Amino acid sequence: MFPQSASSPRSPGLPGPVGDRSQAGLPAGLPSAVAALAQDGGISDAELVRRTLAGQHDPFAALVARYQKRAFWIAWHVVGSVEDARDVVQEAFVRLYRSLGKYDFARSFYTWFYRIVMNLAIDSLRKLRSARAGSLDEMLGGLADGRAVTGDVPLQQGEERGRVWAVLERLDAKFRAVLVLRDIHGLSCREIAPILKVTHATARWRLHRGRQMFKQHWERGLDGREQ
Amino acid sequence: MNPSSCAAVRETLPWFVGGDLEPRRAGAVREHLVHCRLCRSEAAALQQGVQRLQQAGSEPVAGVDDSFFADLQRRIVDEVRAAEAPVAAARGGAPASVWLALAAVLLVAAGFWVGRGSRVGDPGSGQAPMVAPAAFGLEPTAVPWSGDRLQMRWLGDERPRPAVGDERPGDEGQGAGMMGRTTLRTLVDDRMVLPRWQPR
Numbered sequence: 001m002f003p004q005s006a007s008s009p010r011s012p013g014l015p016g017p018v019g020d021r022s023q024a025g026l027p028a029g030l031p032s033a034v035a036a037l038a039q040d041g042g043i044s045d046a047e048l049v050r051r052t053l054a055g056q057h058d059p060f061a062a063l064v065a066r067y068q069k070r071a072f073w074i075a076w077h078v079v080g081s082v083e084d085a086r087d088v089v090q091e092a093f094v095r096l097y098r099s100l101g102k103y104d105f106a107r108s109f110y111t112w113f114y115r116i117v118m119n120l121a122i123d124s125l126r127k128l129r130s131a132r133a134g135s136l137d138e139m140l141g142g143l144a145d146g147r148a149v150t151g152d153v154p155l156q157q158g159e160e161r162g163r164v165w166a167v168l169e170r171l172d173a174k175f176r177a178v179l180v181l182r183d184i185h186g187l188s189c190r191e192i193a194p195i196l197k198v199t200h201a202t203a204r205w206r207l208h209r210g211r212q213m214f215k216q217h218w219e220r221g222l223d224g225r226e227q
Numbered sequence: 228m229n230p231s232s233c234a235a236v237r238e239t240l241p242w243f244v245g246g247d248l249e250p251r252r253a254g255a256v257r258e259h260l261v262h263c264r265l266c267r268s269e270a271a272a273l274q275q276g277v278q279r280l281q282q283a284g285s286e287p288v289a290g291v292d293d294s295f296f297a298d299l300q301r302r303i304v305d306e307v308r309a310a311e312a313p314v315a316a317a318r319g320g321a322p323a324s325v326w327l328a329l330a331a332v333l334l335v336a337a338g339f340w341v342g343r344g345s346r347v348g349d350p351g352s353g354q355a356p357m358v359a360p361a362a363f364g365l366e367p368t369a370v371p372w373s374g375d376r377l378q379m380r381w382l383g384d385e386r387p388r389p390a391v392g393d394e395r396p397g398d399e400g401q402g403a404g405m406m407g408r409t410t411l412r413t414l415v416d417d418r419m420v421l422p423r424w425q426p427r
Binding site for chain 1: 241242244245247272273275276277279280281282283284285286288290291293294296297299300301302303304306307308310311312313323
């Protein structure tokens with residue numbers, strides 16, 4: 001029942017562990033040159049950045065192919081809307097491209113990129129929240145629209161999922177971000193800390209509080225107020 | 228069950244249920260849960276929350292499939308191609324700390340060089356001054372001074388000061404020292420005065 005080790009949970013339908021591109025899968029219809037670059041494990045992200053800075057286009061397209069799915073899912077789990085998540089990812093890649101010259105090759109590429117994605121997603125979430133500030137019914141209705149389940153998901157399962165997102169919606173963005181990165185995407189607190197630009201201790205504390213608050217809101221049936 | 232140990236265990240449960248506790252502490256918690264029904268119930272509720280998040284995150288989303296990501300790839304690449312090409316930073320890829328260290332070394336070296344050039348000794352020693360800035364075609368920043376000693380005094384203090392060579396022990400701080408022998412060109416101004424220091 002309880003975990004036997006400190007292994008990272010990974011959701012089966014999501015991209016694999018960070019750095020493991022085999023499970024992430026590349027988008028269909030890529031030009032062969034881009035697909036070859038994206039799949040070549042011998043070519044690091046930093047090398048693709050170097051080649052992009054040298055004026056080539058395909059290496060950046062390969063970076064997009066490597067990271068767009070993970071970036072989209074992170075954004076979607078934070079903002080809860082396909083359209084908004086897609087906008088966040090597009091904007092993140094454009095910002096990434098414009099600031100490639102500032103990339104510090106001594107640091108991890110994905111940490112840098114995920115930070116851009118997460119910042120944009122949290123900004124988007126805050127704008128959405130202020131825009132849709134209203135009654136609980138309106139909020140739940142909005143979530144049902146934004147996270148519509150596909151036809152092959154049983155109704156009860158779909159209801160539970162809607163409730164999960166509704167509970168997440170009640171949490172402050174900083175706790176929600178940690179829960180998304182840790183419990184849904186399986187990143188460790190050491191990986192999360194630089195993405196959120198906080199210390200490891202802060203990331204662990206937010207995870208602690210986030211899990212407690214998620215449980216409390218779940219048990220109160222969404223009636224409780226955010227702490 | 229000891230309430231204090233229950234409180235300590237419950238404090239670690241949010242980490243324990245997600246596998247975020249180091250093995251030694253996790254072992255102790257697991258041992259406690261075997262014997263404590265209340266803590267076990269609390270842990271089960273927390274773990275259900277983690278599992279709900281994992282399940283919700285892995286479920287399919289309407290409209291998000293291969294064609295969605297192919298379209299997203301196209302959109303991003305098109306938008307980026309229309310954007311201005313990125314330019315590599317001038318630092319050429321070396322870590323910022325390396326450049327900072329190099330800058331510090333150069334600064335210290337330059338300080339020594341300029342300091343050596345401005346060390347002109349006594350005006351009457353006949354030693355030619357080494358003026359480093361001349362190498363750059365600049366005005367020397369320090370020159371030997373054979374005129375009157377610069378008289379530094381407090382603002383409003385018009386008392387006469389001893390001439391060169393007349394200083395006596397205890398005159399330090401009254402204009403004696405290097406300022407009397409080497410004067411920075413920028414400071415050569417008889418009107419130069421210092422504001423009087425006012426104790427609080």
